[in-house]
Amino acid sequence: DSGVTQTPKHLITATGQRVTLRCSPRSGDLSVYWYQQSLDQGLQFLIQYYNGEERAKGNILERFSAQQFPDLHSELNLSSLELGDSALYFCASSTLPNTGELFFGEGSRLTVL
């Protein structure tokens, strides 16, 4: 158990809908990362927050947004969903803002029908 909690574990929705994925980092970790994992693209970095502030942005679509709240939990919002958004979405946390030692949650599997 990494200590990172993600909800929901599974989500099935329709095209055009909006969903919110939630992540609670390990106790004491200030940095939260979001990654998307698909069969053809592998693990792709989406966005990183450190202590409530956006630190880095990767290949995150404009239809996607994220935030980190004062209690350090984070949410990833996906809107106007398309079939191609079906993937595993992972949250990871770390103590420091720029370390390669990430602790991943078990992921949220999104299926868009």
Next chain:
Amino acid sequence: QKEVEQDPGPLSVPEGAIVSLNCTYSNSAFQYFMWYRQYSRKGPELLMYTYSSGNKEDGRFTAQVDKSSKYISLFIRDSQPSDSATYLCAMMVEGAQKLVFGQGTRLTINP
């Protein structure tokens, strides 16, 4: 061309064999090199962490980094069925926030 290339396999070997997993990369600024292991339906977990060049050993696992060739390797000795998983290499530029992952190699160790 992807920044990090990794053969997705699958790779299947008998129990007790030595396994060699590899990644190549194009960004010479990478300084941190990691290997993550991902079991089915789980998140990746950090297995090995190396800064710059050289070797690092941890039990049955050895990580090697050759920056001159832009090539990293993970060796697993005396492989066990419990080592069956997907192994992902990951790299990062010093001071950056983003880990760049390889595609992952799916490994099966047969009893």
